Amino acid sequence: MKRNQGSASYANHEFDITSETFGHLINISGRQRMLSQRIILNIFLSTHGHEDALKIARDDLQLFRDSHHALVIGNSEMPGVFFENLRLAYYSELDGHKKNLEFINLAEKTLNAYEANYRTAQGLLDELGLLAMPIVKLLNQITLVYETESKEFVKLEQKKRRYLMNDIQNIAKQAKIVAVNAQISAARAGEIGREFSVVATELTNITEKIDSLVKTALLDFS
Numbered sequence: 001m002k003r004n005q006g007s008a009s010y011a012n013h014e015f016d017i018t019s020e021t022f023g024h025l026i027n028i029s030g031r032q033r034m035l036s037q038r039i040i041l042n043i044f045l046s047t048h049g050h051e052d053a054l055k056i057a058r059d060d061l062q063l064f065r066d067s068h069h070a071l072v073i074g075n076s077e078m079p080g081v082f083f084e085n086l087r088l089a090y091y092s093e094l095d096g097h098k099k100n101l102e103f104i105n106l107a108e109k110t111l112n113a114y115e116a117n118y119r120t121a122q123g124l125l126d127e128l129g130l131l132a133m134p135i136v137k138l139l140n141q142i143t144l145v146y147e148t149e150s151k152e153f154v155k156l157e158q159k160k161r162r163y164l165m166n167d168i169q170n171i172a173k174q175a176k177i178v179a180v181n182a183q184i185s186a187a188r189a190g191e192i193g194r195e196f197s198v199v200a201t202e203l204t205n206i207t208e209k210i211d212s213l214v215k216t217a218l219l220d221f222s
Helices: 019-046 053-073 084-091 096-115 121-130 132-188 190-221
Strands: none
Touching (some): 053 096, 084 096
C-alpha cells in the first residue's frame, strides 16, 4: 500500500485529530478481530448445548456492526475514513468495507437460522467458519494501517512542535536584543530613563526565561 503524502491534510476537517484519536481507533479496530472470532465460536458452541452462546454471539455481532459503522462513517469519537491509505484499505486495495459487510450479513443469516431452527443453519455455519481466517487477516491489515499512520502522525506533530519552539526562541532572541538596546538608551537618558530601565530589565529577564523554557522543550521533543 502506498504511503499517503501530506498526512496533515486529513479529509475530516471538523474532527480534531490527535494521538489519542489514533489510540482509540487502533483499540476499536483491534477489538474487531476478537469479536469476529467470538461470533463464530459462540454460534458453534450453541450447537453443543451452551444456552447463552447465541445471545452472546448476537450481542457481539451488534457491537461488531456498530464499531465497523463508526470506523467507516464516523461519530462523535471517531472521524471515519479520513486519510488516503485508510480509504484504500476500506474501499479499494483491501476492499475492507465490502468484506466486513459480507461477514456481518453471513453471521446475521447464520444466527437467524439457528434461532429459528432452520435446516440450513449448519451449512451457513460451515460457510461462516471458512471466513474465520480471512476476516482476521483483513482486520489485521486494517489495524496495521491505523498503526502506521499513527506513527507518522506522531513524527509530524513532533516536527511541528520543534518548528514552533524554534520560532518562539527566535522571537525571544529578538526581544532580548530590543531589551538590551532599551537598557542602553535608558542609561544614556540618566534620571529620566530610570523607570524605563526597570521595564527593560524585566523584559530581559522574561526573554531569558522563555529561552530557557524553549531549550528544555526542544530537549524533550528530541
